[in-house]
Amino acid sequence: MSLSKILLLTIHASMDTKRTLFSNAIVLFMASNMFASCCGIDIINQTHFISDSKNESLISSNGNFKLGFFSPGNSPSRYIGIWFNKVSKQTVVWVANREIPLTKTAGIFKIAANGNLVVVDSKGRTPLWSTNISIPNANSSAKLLPSGNLVLVVKNNSGNSESIVWQSFDYPTDTILPGMRFGLNRETGLNQFLTSWKSSDEPAPGDFSFGLNPNGSPQYFLYMNLAPYWRGGPWNGRSLSGTPDLSTRVKSNRADFNNEAGLFNYSFVSNKQGTYITFHLRNTSVFSSLVLEPTGIVKRVTWREDSQDWALFWLEPDDSCDVYANCGSYSMCNFNNAIKCSCLPGFEPLSPHDWSTRCVEKRKFQCGKGAGEGFLKMANVKIPDAIGTHVYTNLSLKECEMECLRSCNCSGYASLDINNEEQGCLAWYGELNDMQQYTDEGQDFYLRVEAGELAAYAKNSSKSSTATNWMVRVIILFAIALLLLFVSIYLHSRKKRARKGYLEKRRRCELLSLDPETCMSSSKDLPSAHECEENLNITFYDLGTIRAATDNFSSERKLGEGGFGPVYKGKLSNGKEVAIKRLSKNSGQGIDEFKNEVLLIAKLQHRNLVRLLGCCIEAEEKMLIYEYMPNKSLDCFIFDQSRKASLGWEERFEIIMGIARGILYLHQDSRLRIIHRDLKTSNVLLDGEMSAKISDFGTARIFCGNQNQANTNRVVGTFGYMSPEYALDGLFSVKSDVFSFGVLLLEIISGRKNIGFFKEDLSSNLIRYTWNLWKDEKALEMMDLSIRQSCPSSEVLRCIQVGLLCVQDCAANRPTMSEIIFMLSTDTTLPSPTQPTFSLTRSQNDPRSPAIDTSSSVNQWHRCLQIWGLSTPGSQVAGKTMTTMIIKVLRI
Numbered sequence: 001m002s003l004s005k006i007l008l009l010t011i012h013a014s015m016d017t018k019r020t021l022f023s024n025a026i027v028l029f030m031a032s033n034m035f036a037s038c039c040g041i042d043i044i045n046q047t048h049f050i051s052d053s054k055n056e057s058l059i060s061s062n063g064n065f066k067l068g069f070f071s072p073g074n075s076p077s078r079y080i081g082i083w084f085n086k087v088s089k090q091t092v093v094w095v096a097n098r099e100i101p102l103t104k105t106a107g108i109f110k111i112a113a114n115g116n117l118v119v120v121d122s123k124g125r126t127p128l129w130s131t132n133i134s135i136p137n138a139n140s141s142a143k144l145l146p147s148g149n150l151v152l153v154v155k156n157n158s159g160n161s162e163s164i165v166w167q168s169f170d171y172p173t174d175t176i177l178p179g180m181r182f183g184l185n186r187e188t189g190l191n192q193f194l195t196s197w198k199s200s201d202e203p204a205p206g207d208f209s210f211g212l213n214p215n216g217s218p219q220y221f222l223y224m225n226l227a228p229y230w231r232g233g234p235w236n237g238r239s240l241s242g243t244p245d246l247s248t249r250v251k252s253n254r255a256d257f258n259n260e261a262g263l264f265n266y267s268f269v270s271n272k273q274g275t276y277i278t279f280h281l282r283n284t285s286v287f288s289s290l291v292l293e294p295t296g297i298v299k300r301v302t303w304r305e306d307s308q309d310w311a312l313f314w315l316e317p318d319d320s321c322d323v324y325a326n327c328g329s330y331s332m333c334n335f336n337n338a339i340k341c342s343c344l345p346g347f348e349p350l351s352p353h354d355w356s357t358r359c360v361e362k363r364k365f366q367c368g369k370g371a372g373e374g375f376l377k378m379a380n381v382k383i384p385d386a387i388g389t390h391v392y393t394n395l396s397l398k399e400c401e402m403e404c405l406r407s408c409n410c411s412g413y414a415s416l417d418i419n420n421e422e423q424g425c426l427a428w429y430g431e432l433n434d435m436q437q438y439t440d441e442g443q444d445f446y447l448r449v450e451a452g453e454l455a456a457y458a459k460n461s462s463k464s465s466t467a468t469n470w471m472v473r474v475i476i477l478f479a480i481a482l483l484l485l486f487v488s489i490y491l492h493s494r495k496k497r498a499r500k501g502y503l504e505k506r507r508r509c510e511l512l513s514l515d516p517e518t519c520m521s522s523s524k525d526l527p528s529a530h531e532c533e534e535n536l537n538i539t540f541y542d543l544g545t546i547r548a549a550t551d552n553f554s555s556e557r558k559l560g561e562g563g564f565g566p567v568y569k570g571k572l573s574n575g576k577e578v579a580i581k582r583l584s585k586n587s588g589q590g591i592d593e594f595k596n597e598v599l600l601i602a603k604l605q606h607r608n609l610v611r612l613l614g615c616c617i618e619a620e621e622k623m624l625i626y627e628y629m630p631n632k633s634l635d636c637f638i639f640d641q642s643r644k645a646s647l648g649w650e651e652r653f654e655i656i657m658g659i660a661r662g663i664l665y666l667h668q669d670s671r672l673r674i675i676h677r678d679l680k681t682s683n684v685l686l687d688g689e690m691s692a693k694i695s696d697f698g699t700a701r702i703f704c705g706n707q708n709q710a711n712t713n714r715v716v717g718t719f720g721y722m723s724p725e726y727a728l729d730g731l732f733s734v735k736s737d738v739f740s741f742g743v744l745l746l747e748i749i750s751g752r753k754n755i756g757f758f759k760e761d762l763s764s765n766l767i768r769y770t771w772n773l774w775k776d777e778k779a780l781e782m783m784d785l786s787i788r789q790s791c792p793s794s795e796v797l798r799c800i801q802v803g804l805l806c807v808q809d810c811a812a813n814r815p816t817m818s819e820i821i822f823m824l825s826t827d828t829t830l831p832s833p834t835q836p837t838f839s840l841t842r843s844q845n846d847p848r849s850p851a852i853d854t855s856s857s858v859n860q861w862h863r864c865l866q867i868w869g870l871s872t873p874g875s876q877v878a879g880k881t882m883t884t885m886i887i888k889v890l891r892i
Contacts (some may be wrong), residue, residue, distance in 0.1 A: 045141040049110030050076060052102070053122065059085060062146040064287070065093075069107055073201035077101035080119050080129070081203075082148055082168070084287055086310050093148060093175040093289060094168050097129035097836045098203040115140040117152055117166070131166045140165070147179045173203070176290040181269075183212045183276025194292040199278060208296040217386035218275045218417075221324075222316070224296055228324040230317040231434055231880030234386045234426065235268040235277075236443055237417035241383050243316060244441035255306035263288070289314075325385075325434045328358030332381070334437040343378055344432065346453040363450070366487050373450030374477025375401060375412070381413045382436035382572050383426070383445045384599060391416065396444075400425035404448065412447045451479035535770070538602045539614035539625075546570065546616050546623060550580060559632070562682070564698060569628060577628040578613060582621070593698030594622050599696045604670055608662030610685055610695040629693065638681065638751050644784060647792035651690055652748050656799065657824060658692035659684055664817040665838055666694075667734045672683025673703040675732055679740035680718045681682065681747060701732070720755040720765070724809050735811035738820070746770055751784030767807050767836050774804060774833070798825065804833035 041048075042058050050056045055070030066085035069078050070092065079102070080093040084712070096109075097119045110192075115135035118127035131152055142153045150168040155161070169180045174190050174194050178180050184191045193211035198204045209223045220232035220240065265280045281288060287303040299315035317323050320340065321333035327341035328350075334340060343349055343359035367373075392400060397415055404410035409429045411565050413424035416424030423686065435445070449457070455476045549570030550557045559567045565584030571577050583594055593632030601612045616623040634655065637643045647655075666674040676697065683696040697731045699716045711724075717726070723739035725731040743754050746766050754766040779800045780793055808814050815823065823830055 008802070011036070030719060041464040042145075043143045044109070044142055044423050046111050046138070049108055050080075052105045052107040058144045060144045060146045060148065064146060065144060065148040067106070067109075067150060069102075069109075072197075072203060073199075075101075075201040077103065077202075078105055078107055079203055080107065080148060082144070084303070087287060087303055089310070090558060091289075091310070093173070093177060094150070094202070095173045095203045098173060100128040100207065101203075102128065105299070111140055113141065114138060115152075115154065117142050121356065133166055135165060142394075148177045149179070174613040178279055178281045178288065181274075181278050183274060184214050184218075185274045185276075187273055193353070196292045196294045196296070199294050199456075208292060208294070209294050210298055213387060214275055216389040217391050219386055220277070222292075222296065226283065229296060230298070230322055231324050231385060232316070233382055235270070236383075236415070237419040238278075239266070240268075240826055241443055242322075243435075244382075244438065244443070251721065254318045278832060280712060320394045321436050327356050327435075329359075329431045329433050330335060330359040330436050331355075332378075332437050336439065344378075344435070344447055345457055346447075346449045363452070366450065366483050366490065371406065372454075372475075372482055374449060374451070374454040375404075375446040375448055376457055378445045378447055380438045380440060381445050382434070382438065382442055384412070384428055384432040385434045386426060386428075388430065390429065391424075392427065393424045395425050396422045397425055400427060400673050401446065403427060412445060414445045418443050451476060455479075511744070536829055538598070538612070541614050541616045541623075541625060543616060543618040543621055546580060546621075546625075548573070548866060549578065553582070562696075564624075564696075570625075579626045579628045581624040581626070585620075591622070592623070596698050596700060597624055600674070600700060600702070602672075603672070604666070604697075606662060606665045606670075608658045608694060609665065610693040626695070629685040630688050631690060633682045634684040634686060634692070635681035637686070638748055638784075639753060644751050645786040647690075647787075649796070650788045652787070653795070653799070655684070655690070655692045656745055656748055657821070659694065659741065659744060660817060660821050660824065662692065662694040663737055664821060667702075667737065667817050673734070675701045675703065675734060676737050677701060677726075677732060678717050678721075679737055679744060680721045680816070682746060684744070720753070723811065725811055733811065734816065735814045738806050738814045739811075740815065741817070742803045742814075743767070745803040745806065746782075749784065749796065749803070750782045751786070752782075767804075770800065771804065771833075771836055774800065775835070798830065801830050802831060805831065807836055808834060809836055 042061050043059065044050060050058065052069035054725035055068075057066055059066050063085055065082055067080070067082045069080055070083070070090065071078055072092065079095050079097055079646050081092045083090050083092045087158055089154060090184055096117075100119060102119075104121070104856045107128075108120050108122060108124070110118060110120070112127070112130070114119045115138040116133060117131045119129040120127050120678050133152075137157065139153065140152055142150060147169075151164045152166040153162045154165050156163070161464045168193065169177075170185075170190060172180065172182070172192060172194055174196050176194065191212060191214070193209050195210075196206035196208040198206040207225050208229070209226075211221065211223075213219050213221050219234050219242075221228055222230035222232075231242055232273065233243070235241075238244075263282060263286065265282055266277065267279070268277050269275065288301065290298065290300050292298050297315050297317070300313040301310040302313055303309075304311045320326055320337045321335040327333045330344050331341050332344060332346045334342065341355045343355075346362060347359035348362050349355045350360050392403065393416065398414075402412045404413050404427050407429065411428045411430065411432055413425050415421045417425055432447075436442075455472055501797060547553070549572050550568045553566075553568060557568045557570065559569050559579065561567065561584075562581075568580045568582065569577065570580045597612065598615050602610070603610075610629070611627045612624060613627060614625045616625065631637075637647050638652075662677070663676070674697075676694065677699045678696060679694070682696065685693045685695050687693060721740040721743050723732075723736045726736045726739075743766070747754060748768075750766060752766055770779065770782050773782050779797060780788070782800070783791070783796060802815075802820060805823075806814055806820065822828070
């Protein structure tokens with residue numbers, strides 16, 4: 001055989017082998033697809049996803065649950081969800097993208113590049129839904145478990161173990177499935193809530209929600225628009241007190257579950273890890289769930305194969321008595337009575353014509369250390385709302401009764417576990433709400449009543465002999481005598497406390513210059529003491545509380561010291577951090593400034609004003625308690641070489657705008673027009689988010705009606721921030737604060753103080769320095785070096801120009817705060833500033849005395865004096881006269 005024939009045979013044989021391998025591969029691929037279609041897959045990963053256009057889905061390994069895309073009812077919208085796979089009626093138990101549906105059958109459910117589960121459209125744009133968690137590595141996959149729980153698992157770096165990082169059971173929609181732990185996870189802080197669908201065709205969140213309220217004794221609540229609608233009650237060892245023994249509450253007009261009464265196995269767990277309820281099916285072939293309907297009904301349903309429909313097992317609320325507090329406080333609701341609402345023993349309706357409002361005490365209850373008092377046992381009831389109750393896990397019922405008698409506020413108690421009444425109880429302090437009378441269910445509640453009611457109840461219910469009745473009368477008389485004794489003691493102590501309170505209030509009123517009898521302010525501008533204590537939201541703290549908060553004014557708690565006195569950081573008993581200003585005996589500021597702060601700033605509520613929480617007036621101490629500002633004051637940043645770099649231009653601009661908004665509120669938006677008079681960097685505090693808050697209102701003044709300016713003989717303020725007309729003649733107005741704001745603005749931009757940074761020229765200041773640079777078109781050179789390279793020059797130039805407009809010598813030429821905010825926040829053309837002709841500097845010969853710069857036009861200053869009414873049109877003001885004017889400046 002020739003060589004060419006041998007080669008041809010070899011090639012032919014090789015091609016036959018390849019065809020065989022290719023055919024086998026096709027058969028294997030088709031078989032795998034048939035297996036996936038027949039048995040279903042329950043997992044997706046980075047290489048496998050679910051496409052709506054291909055009608056793909058996941059099916060749990062037991063075939064009970066299915067995950068895929070669906071359209072509810074008659075809606076054309078598409079959602080990704082989980083439903084029962086072996087139930088003929090599609091019943092969705094969980095929805096991912098319930099708030100953002102797909103509009104076309106082009107959705108994809110997959111693992112994103114960051115390892116999260118996402119729902120996207122076919123173009124793969126921004127996810128419509130995502131698990132949105134931080135995953136250590138992207139080696140993740142999602143699996144639909146036999147329980148109906150969709151879990152996201154991540155393999156470790158070695159790939160030999162997996163951990164669940166997210167699961168749908170933690171984020172239910174409107175359904176609780178068997179095996180789900182529903183409640184509060186104290187380790188993660190996650191408190192699960194069911195939220196109803198908006199309608200049967202729209203899975204978006206509806207009006208009703210259902211979940212655990214952990215306050216007091218934990219209870220499950222159904223809310224309608226965040227208001228309580230139904231209460232399940234606390235767990236009593238057997239069931240929730242508001243749903244006693246679910247199997248006995250099935251009514252005759254519902255499905256027959258006699259053979260399925262033992263269908264469920266409930267468990268309630270409350271420990272350090274969490275508080276939750278869970279249930280399991282004893283017959284795993286049965287499908288059952290708890291569902292929150294769009295109509296606000298929580299119901300338990302089970303699938304019936306014979307009728308091919310869901311059968312109702314129980315529902316809540318079942319009747320009008322189940323609706324939360326339907327009969328009001330201190331009342332009982334009984335659905336079987338013609339008049340459903342009735343008052344508890346010892347109480348009567350607030351309105352005789354309406355028994356459903358609330359009930360009040362028949363007689364004022366006189367607490368007498370338990371003498372003559374007692375408890376009525378109310379059997380088969382839904383115990384009151386347990387929010388705020390005290391839980392005593394180690395007390396028996398008898399011990400709980402004694403504990404309740406020790407407090408006049410205790411209104412009743414009940415067993416914590418009806419299976420073991422010797423271990424644990426609940427005690428109620430305050431109002432009793434949402435009680436219901438059952439026929440032969442519920443539990444016992446022990447209501448506290450006074451002696452007369454207890455005796456009357458005993459008389460009506462007892463069938464004892466006449467001798468016993470006489471004994472009761474003797475007991476009543478004895479109890480009355482004891483009550484009278486205790487009443488007299490109580491009234492005496494009450495009168496004594498009232499006298500002490502009156503004297504304390506009188507001292508506060510006198511301190512605040514108020515009439516102690518009428519508590520009316522002697523000033524028309526200031527509120528009354530009644531407003532101060534009740535309407536201003538001011539708390540009067542006692543000295544002991546302040547000492548405890550500051551560790552007895554420890555030096556370690558001291559934040560600094562100003563003109564008012566030392567400032568301390570404190571921590572109240574509720575954990576709230578506060579700043580406490582303590583008026584020093586040697587302070588330059590006195591009782592007038594203290595009164596100003598208390599009666600003025602308490603009425604001011606704005607996000608850019610520091611909030612006054614209260615004050616302390618006791619013995620010789622006078623203190624102000626403010627919200628704590630962790631970043632202290634603005635000057636600690638912009639004038640500190642190491643910290644100023646942390647304030648970029650964006651932060652500085654937001655601080656400028658915050659100060660401007662705060663001043664605008666004082667000048668225009670508050671109910672009183674207020675002139676601060678001492679705006680400076682040290683009086684601008686910074687909170688944890690670096691938001692500016694104006695403080696120190698001790699020297700502030702109130703303008704009434706249409707008043708535009710005022711005059712004072714006592715010029716107060718801080719050197720370098722006072723306007724010319726205020727420093728020279730005591731004239732102040734809103735334009736005085738505008739001048740101070742202009743200085744603040746220039747200091748924030750430059751990181752320099754207005755006075756003191758020119759060591760070689762004591763007569764110069766920041767205003768003159770800025771004007772010279774502005775005149776030479778070099779204004780950007782005055783910027784802080786730490787922000788010069790990273791800020792928009794146009795915005796900085798606009799701020800500098802606004803600052804120069806604010807420090808114009810003539811107040812009439814300065815803009816208002818509303819105009820300033822408009823200038824800073826828009827690109828409108830700004831007026832050109834004129835050269836400042838006034839600069840208040842310290843004399844070289846006497847650093848303590850101010851001097852006036854007369855190097856510029858005197859006539860311009862003369863025109864300003866005419867506007868302010870200080871000079872007649874024909875008068876002349878010479879430079880020498882100007883320099884010798886008396887300057888009334890209070891140096892701080």
